[in-house]
Amino acid sequence: MSKPLSDHDKRKQISVRGIAGVENVAELKVAFNRHFHFTLVKDRNVANKRDYYFALANTVRDHLVGRWIRTQQYYYEKDPKRVYYISLEFYMGRTLQNTMVNLALENACDEAIYQLGLDMEELEDMEEDAGLGNGGLGCLAACFLDSMASLGLAAYGYGIRYEFGIFNQKIVNGWQVEEADDWLRYGNPWEKARPESMRPVKFYGRTEHTPDGVKWVDTQMGEKNKVLLWQLDATNEPSMNMDSVINVGGYIQAVLDRNLCENISRVLYPNDNFFENKELRLKQEYFVVAATLQDIVRRFKASMFWLQRDCPHRLRRVAIQLNDTHPAMAIPELMRVLLDEEKLGWDKAWDVCVRTCAYTNHTVLPEALERWPIDLFHHLLPRHLEIIFEINRRFMEVREFPGDNDRLLNMAHLCIVGSHAVNGVARIHSEILIATLFKDFYELDPHKFQNKTNGITPRRWLVMCNPGLAEVIAEKIGEEFIRDLDQLKRLLKFVNDDAFIRDIAKVKQENKLKFAVHLEEHYKVKINPQSMFDFQVKRIHEYKRQLLNCLHMITYYNRIKKEPNKHWTPRTIMVGGKAAPGYHTAKMIIRLITAIGEVVNHDPVVGDRLKVIFLENYRVTLAEKAIPSADLSEQISTAGTEASGTGNMKFMLNGALTIGTMDGANVEMYYNRIPELKQAMDQIAGGFFSPKQPDLFKELVDLLMHHDRFKVFADYEAYIKCQDKVNQLYKNPKEWTKMVIHNIAGCGKFSSDRTIAQYAREIWGIEPSLEKIPAPDEKLK
Template identity: 55%
Template sequence: MSTLAGSTSDDLRRKAISISGIGAHEGNEEESIKKQFNRHLHYTLVKDRSNASNKDFFHALALTVRDYLSGRWLRTYQHYYREDVKRICYLSLEFYIGRTLKNTIINLGIQEVCEAAMKSFGLKLDELEDMEEDAGLGNGGLGRLAACFLDSMATLGLAAYGYGIRYDYGIFAQTMKNGWQVEEPDLWLKDGNPWEIVRHEYTQRVHFFGRVVNTDGRIEWKDTQVVLAVPYDTPVAGYKNNVVNVVRLWSARAPDSFNLQFFNDGDYVKAVCDRNIAENISRVLYPNDNMFEGKTLRLKQEYFLVSASLQDAIRRYKASQPGVVDITRTSFEEFPDKLAFQLNDTHPALAIPELMRLLMDVEGMSWEQAWNITFRTCAYTNHTILPEALERWPTQLLDNLLPRILEIIYYINHLFLIEVRRHFPGDEDRVRRMSIVEESENNQINMAHLAIVGSHAVNGVARIHSDLLKTTVFRDFYEMFPGRFQNKTNGITPRRWLLVCNPDLASLITERLGDGWVNHLGELRQLEPYAEDENFLQRLMEIKENNKLHLAEYIQTKYGVNVNVHSIFDVQVKRIHEYKRQLLNCLHAIVLYNRIKNNPNAPFTPRTIMIGGKAAPGYHTAKKIIKLFNNLARRINNDVDVGSKLKLVFLENYRVTLAEKIIPAADLSEQISTAGTEASGTGNMKFMLNGALTIGTLDGANIEMAEEAGEENIFIFGLKVHEINGVRRNYNPSRFYDELPELREAIDQLRAGFWSPDQSDLFMDLVDNLMHHDHYLVMADFKAYIDCQARVEAAYQDPLKWSRTCLLNIAASGKFSADRTIEEYAREIWDVKPNYHVIPAPSERPLAESIGVDM
């Protein structure tokens, strides 16, 4: 008889509480947290309160919260195994998680008791939260989207696993030296990570190099170099539903036998040092500049991720049996009904040939059986239409690094081109365009084509983006597979991007609507009647002003710049890239400065222009734009004629934690990319939800935001997508220089070294690009942008009207919840239903029904 089976009901309850780590709902919850906190401080960290630092206190609290999660985590996976649910495997090379503590305690509903417990020790919760390092395992939107999706999948009760890489170094830390960006390593793990649990027992073996041997039809990949993929699990809590999912990040390790020959030859030091070759795979996140450049290490990372993740998913599938885990599944017929692999961009596209390899070479299936399973299981999300950003890998590199995978890709392409010729007989040009293998002097594999061919669903991330995929870059594929293409407009999690970062606004909304909006963001529409309630609008303005004060204090402390909190907080925060057009923002700052200097006594709407974002280390033009903005700031901020009318601030080292300070304080959100270049954007949604107004082009999700809020409540300017090609055919950017005096004055100042007195020709390359190579149409959209900014200034003169417009934007932001996005993925791609039921907490039901699970 098992221990649980022989226990009384009181024993069971005590065991449940013990397993959960904290006695939730048993006695005084605050006392339980205090007890666990002291236990971790004394016994895990071996510190007492007299010699512990805030960093120690943070770790003790994080471990206490993780204890609170542990019983829910086990209970969640028991539930998944008992119900034999379909598992969603979200494969992404980036997860831009940020900090975990505050988001987790809010999702668990224990913020107040944690605050009270820390206060009883003389500690402030927010100060401990500031001790946490950002998990900067992403470059920007793609990685942050993946993190939002994890939150939503847990909140919707989906059995989801995020699969990524545990980079030792995340996105680089950005510092400024004389106005130039300097990159510093981001060793985010230097103090340890209290959230993760290493799962050595689920380590997978990933193969590289070697040769392929065909013996009587039996394929073997021999003489490979093996790298071990060690999984580290971080829990992801759903919002107040007791669901805890996981993001599993793989760390590369060399096997004990790595380069054993060197040991045998007596070269111990070389043998040990050469282990780094294998372990470098998970050493560093590649900075993204939207310009694909093939690098062997990056290809290794992509294959390492998919091979380890797919092996792990197959292991778990084989161990799953309804209600029983010690019986192994031997049939793969149910595989597509029990697993879905979502490819977050082309980085995990090698999952398609790798799954084929595992099913054929390891599980012994025929090609037809394996392809049927692979095609039904995989789905692909595209994030860019920029041709230079699409991945292409040289066949020579693949042949050396992954010879078996290249063989499978060749055969996938062979069968696919037969199908193309059957659909479009005689159209060999189309066959060439659609081929996965791009034949030239140096043949390449087009990873987007591979992802489309091997996936049953392909989606863009905003309606215009999805339409452009079908009519431009993937038009041939859409004509052949029209039913395969879908749209899934991106979303953000309202938990982090309102509850966590703007608690005062969240409380005001809850006061009027209740808290149902947190899980059903569409309920924000019920705020619309308050647009005529001046008292409500006044409170909204007070919250915004308080958020602006907090940001102003940060800016004063960090940069020594005293900003006017009554000015327009004009914010553009995103990766620095030419298509995002931070340069257009810089030109506007120059125009405003010149207006003040030319007529110091004229009426002027005060403005604080803030730009934040990182340039990829090798992206010269992006770095030059940062230098330009910093030079503008140095001169403008110290000009007595300008005073408090205009300030410029570069927000150094932009990351998730800094975004949580900036976004609630913004008045104006700059979303000014060239129409047709931004796939969706998610920063635009965060600003909208927090009551900032948008100035932007009709690009990405801006279009849908304008539809939801009404075009009268958003500042739209510039060329539209259907106009771009016509303009480019006969584009002469210097014409705008001749026709627009304010633009000419700004260009002349850049050319003459007015903004770079120490090096007069410093910005000549930017001038040359604008005048002769203006691919992103900065000059063409300049006047429309300047005129639109004048409309912004006029609107800001009427605080009540501005506040009313802000409220209408908040009320219209419900569509842009990641919960809605994930619901659409679930129903229309993964064929699963969201589950809004709350799983009982560990203390609410004994564990007598529990079953063992493979995590």
């Protein structure tokens, strides 16, 4: 007779190992049916495409969750050093297809959905973009999370689960109009709420200094729940029709009015470096770090190293990376926790703080570095202001350093002083930081400063979005490049291989045909798929110099009009990006682009030799369609102003050539010396592109003529000459494709896997591992 099992042994049956994996088409169909009927409680008589999407998403999610649970178990057993990546932006895009690719389920899911009589593309289009970022910063964070997982790091991303992400952009009569991005209106199958993890986050109040230490009293607090992102739990909220178009100037206020008392996790601020509601923005920044640090401390105290009480060793088990200045409050908040709650002395607490925190800078523009009024800080976070003053006092005692008399807290300076490592995101960017913006800090502590050139994940930005190109590459060099992008250098052996050149060109043309169909369906513009696809897609800003691109559009248009019988290289110029709602000049730039398109696209003399299209509501999902089709990537920001875009890397990896930036000189000299520039400016100023409103673009003309801070005129001539060379090269398809192959082969450095490996080794003190964690149905070793 067998011995009765104890309750403890019985509970061992509650294990992810006891759940069969979903690996083949038949099992996927069964799981799909189960979720469709039992999770969604639907049948096919009442179901719509979104229901089928949710059933598929839950089916794939099961596979993902099993691995996630096993990973957490593995971390608990091995207790590795943890990395906590704090960012106010995570621009994730869609999750379904990316997850299927990463789990090697895409082919099986495709077949299962086909056998069920459904269309995979239609289901994928039901998913909302998770637009929790303005652009580059959030896209980079998403790529980094992918690489952290691929490199076997025990890493966690922390941010805010904004109820409304970056706004949806509509173009109405040529103008940008903002609509709320209610991305959660149908729910999100990729998240799991953890209401049991709710914790208090305090604001306002005052501090009391007592014999037992400092107390922060008379505070107000909110509650939040943790998914992968923090959210404030708001109740009793007034209603608002978020489907209506929001007034351009009042976009943020219209969203915030839904709940005047608890808006912290309501809306992502557009990146215009100016916040009308500064208190709410500061609340957001403190909210995410306060909630995150409570979770970090909870996890740390549950670890084996905490139980060993070996304090010096334990303090090296956590790394916190601050993604730009937005999470800078992590430094005084960590000090508050260590001083007031854990009762450490200042020196010990400061040593822990500096060892733990590291800071990544993403801008060289001084106006983009956050500064907060002291009065606002004192009102909202009085204890933290005391700590910051003490950090400043002690720093000034040991360093002779010029003071700051504008009564503003410089968050970048706080990050530098409170971190053991500071890095820029491209070699030139890092050099500019230490030579200008942070020169004084660098001279005081040069070893603190590093460079970590940004990168992108090849899983999403090649394998998923451009499977045809990935397959052609894999046929030549195998699939190792997916995990080691440096392997692409091996393509150089085939640069003169005619068959390989034809295969690369064929994939590009197929992608162009697909995108041409998309443009015709969504923009009602028929374009020449044999034309050069010329893209400039990024946030609309003066320093990004969409205006320089506009001048080229007009110049090329004028040349075709002047010599219509000449053999011109056909071009389709596409510009995409969003202007911050309060950034008037950026909105005028969009209006100019659409006005140029209205003239050019309807001119019968020009025909299909030139088209100008503004890509409405450019986002991750649209980028995944556009980038594989690109021939030319416009990276023409003013030299020295762009930290390190990642869009250029995505285009490069997908077989586009790049036109880049050169420095410039005197504005008036260029305007009077170059007839084509003068003609283009006179057309804009004279109402050629706005005949019903001749003075519509007067502000832009004045800006370029008298305040050309970003050297548009200065670079015009060199830019046009370079575009002429591009036109000539495009007429020779074989040579063009050879350059494409060289470009792809040189992409190895720009993998986010390489970037994160450098962060891990040189900042976080962790060795990346390719050790495979046992599958959910396997026993942990």
